Amino acid sequence: MNSRERITRILAGEKADRCGFWLGNPHPDSWAGLHDYFGTSTEEELRLLLKDDFRWICPWNAYQHPEGKPVFDMQRPGKTLSEGGVFADTINIDEVESFNWPQPEYLDFTGYKETLENAGDFYRAGGLWSPFFHEACDIFGMENYFLKMYTHPEVVHAVTQHLIDYYLAANRLCFEECGDLIDGFFFGNDFGSQHDILVSPALFTEFIYPYFRKLTELGKEYHKQIILHSCGSIFRVMNDLIALGVDAFHPLQAKAADMDADTLKQHFSGKVAFIGAIDTQDLLVNGSPDDVIKEVNRIKSVLGPSVVISPSHEALLPDVPPRNIEAMAKAVAGK
Amino acid sequence: MERLLFDLSIAIERGKENETSPYPPDLKGKPGAYEFTSRLLEMNCPPDTILKQGMMPGMDRIGKKFADGIVFIPEILIAAKAMKAAMTLLKPYFDNGAVLRKGKVIIGTVAGDLHDIGKNIVCMVLEGAGWEVFDLGVDVTKEKFLASLNEHPESIICMSALLTTTMREMEKSVTTIKQAFPQTKIYLGGAPLTSDFADKIGADGYFPDPHSLSKHLTGNL
Ligand code: B12
Numbered sequence: 001m002n003s004r005e006r007i008t009r010i011l012a013g014e015k016a017d018r019c020g021f022w023l024g025n026p027h028p029d030s031w032a033g034l035h036d037y038f039g040t041s042t043e044e045e046l047r048l049l050l051k052d053d054f055r056w057i058c059p060w061n062a063y064q065h066p067e068g069k070p071v072f073d074m075q076r077p078g079k080t081l082s083e084g085g086v087f088a089d090t091i092n093i094d095e096v097e098s099f100n101w102p103q104p105e106y107l108d109f110t111g112y113k114e115t116l117e118n119a120g121d122f123y124r125a126g127g128l129w130s131p132f133f134h135e136a137c138d139i140f141g142m143e144n145y146f147l148k149m150y151t152h153p154e155v156v157h158a159v160t161q162h163l164i165d166y167y168l169a170a171n172r173l174c175f176e177e178c179g180d181l182i183d184g185f186f187f188g189n190d191f192g193s194q195h196d197i198l199v200s201p202a203l204f205t206e207f208i209y210p211y212f213r214k215l216t217e218l219g220k221e222y223h224k225q226i227i228l229h230s231c232g233s234i235f236r237v238m239n240d241l242i243a244l245g246v247d248a249f250h251p252l253q254a255k256a257a258d259m260d261a262d263t264l265k266q267h268f269s270g271k272v273a274f275i276g277a278i279d280t281q282d283l284l285v286n287g288s289p290d291d292v293i294k295e296v297n298r299i300k301s302v303l304g305p306s307v308v309i310s311p312s313h314e315a316l317l318p319d320v321p322p323r324n325i326e327a328m329a330k331a332v333a334g335k
Numbered sequence: 336m337e338r339l340l341f342d343l344s345i346a347i348e349r350g351k352e353n354e355t356s357p358y359p360p361d362l363k364g365k366p367g368a369y370e371f372t373s374r375l376l377e378m379n380c381p382p383d384t385i386l387k388q389g390m391m392p393g394m395d396r397i398g399k400k401f402a403d404g405i406v407f408i409p410e411i412l413i414a415a416k417a418m419k420a421a422m423t424l425l426k427p428y429f430d431n432g433a434v435l436r437k438g439k440v441i442i443g444t445v446a447g448d449l450h451d452i453g454k455n456i457v458c459m460v461l462e463g464a465g466w467e468v469f470d471l472g473v474d475v476t477k478e479k480f481l482a483s484l485n486e487h488p489e490s491i492i493c494m495s496a497l498l499t500t501t502m503r504e505m506e507k508s509v510t511t512i513k514q515a516f517p518q519t520k521i522y523l524g525g526a527p528l529t530s531d532f533a534d535k536i537g538a539d540g541y542f543p544d545p546h547s548l549s550k551h552l553t554g555n556l
Pocket of ligand 1: 027082142190191192193194195231232233251253256280281312313314315317408447448449450451452453454456457493494495496497498499500522523524525526527541542543544545548
């Protein structure tokens, strides 16, 4: 069974020869230390060494505006999410309509297709990242976005509709051109904090689900497995998200409220697959390789076989000792 | 007057800013925190009473509901917005000393860390509980904390960190501050932290949410 078959089966809830492994997508500051420890020089070399089954291949550079404009020209002065973007003070839909929204015709997937063609027998998680919730946070400013859900719901809907329209058109083009080469539609939005979901279930129902559903439906239309990335505690909305079409959740932030493996098994086992679960807030940072091996084995027995072992945040930070990553990878294949 | 103070607390808890604000829908066209405060002032209600018996109970109730997982971030933001609108009317009384705050708090997200929503909510809840808050923003170095403490030496310090990498930065900041100001209380919060960690690095406490910190601070007065 090759990696591609293995992960496809795991995410489909079918039997595989072992559980899967994804190294994640280490933070840029972490690579030098990793290469140094493992004696590798390229990302792919390290993934092969660690028997990584999963490749996250995202068309980050497909949007090629003739004047080099970004996809969404948020016009944010600072770098934190609470900083207001172009719609920070918008209370009028006309302003939303007259914004320079992205044009799908500027998308070019030629380079993306080539990368996919050379991806080998690994599971390909792709499509556009499509983080419409985060982008709404950026374009309003996170606090403004949440406030406007109450004070100016029509403005929030108008903006979200534009964001999602772009992602629907762009992903459709992507799947039309490269669909056969992609196995899972992997998209992301951080819906949770350490303790709970960021907005109430009622606001999820009004401002998130209707748009979210369109993305999952598009993925299903092209026969993609639906993988949702969300950090934080999303326990309260996981059943809804499963009903809306999610096949697998990533990264299962082990220490966030109700996101531990036992709770997930108790509530969602058999309904959905899991990618992640190896804690990056304490275990991988402060634990010993033995601790890591024990935990990987525990997760395998609790969530297996429908689990792809991976860090509980893909952007592994430089404070994770490479020996713990080695231990995590080795424990996946072990008994 | 009692009744108006209670109405003010409800307006804040429910995020009803003023008469024209569209939220909450069931209070459309009704007076909000701003109008209740201005009526109370017209009736010569002492501004200190308005703050302590009108505004603070409203923020306290919503803060507790947030800590208990009954309401979420938007609800606390909108309550804070209503509080802020009403507070503009009290500003002259803060300036002339007719209303006294409980004390000063300097707060920031530590160096290298950009996460700020949590820290902002801590600011709102503490302001709502009657503290004067100096928000140093994100990516705050130990030098910046010290400079602010030099300006307001009687302050309490609050630090937020959301990353394991920046927790280490916290340790350095706590050590530096405690060396220069051994009496200053330092409290910590943020996703990856624990009480053990706060003890280990010599801080005075960890709190999982702003409401529990606020209760602790008030208890210490
Ligand atoms: C939203 C978010 C972001 C946003 C930040 C938005 C913003 N302006 O704050 C963005 C997208 C920018 C971001 C970036 C990154 N993030 Co981030 N992020 C989150 C997420 C999903 C939610 C954080 C949040 O806003 N919560 C909502 C608020 C209300 O909650 P809170 O911050 O916990 O605060 C509450 C309490 O903790 C407490 N509190 C907070 N501070 C204080 C202080 C005191 C004194 C007290 C008493 C209480 C207190 O009160 C608040 C209200 O109750 C968390 C997940 C999580 N588990 O927290 C990841 C998370 C923190 N991020 C993570 C990572 C890895 C990153 C990045 C490195 C990713 C990358 N690819 O680069 C960058 C780092 C950027 C930087 N240099 O800071 C990881 C950290 C893992 C680790 N090893 O520590 C987390 C835990 C996700 C995960 N799956 O593991 N992130």
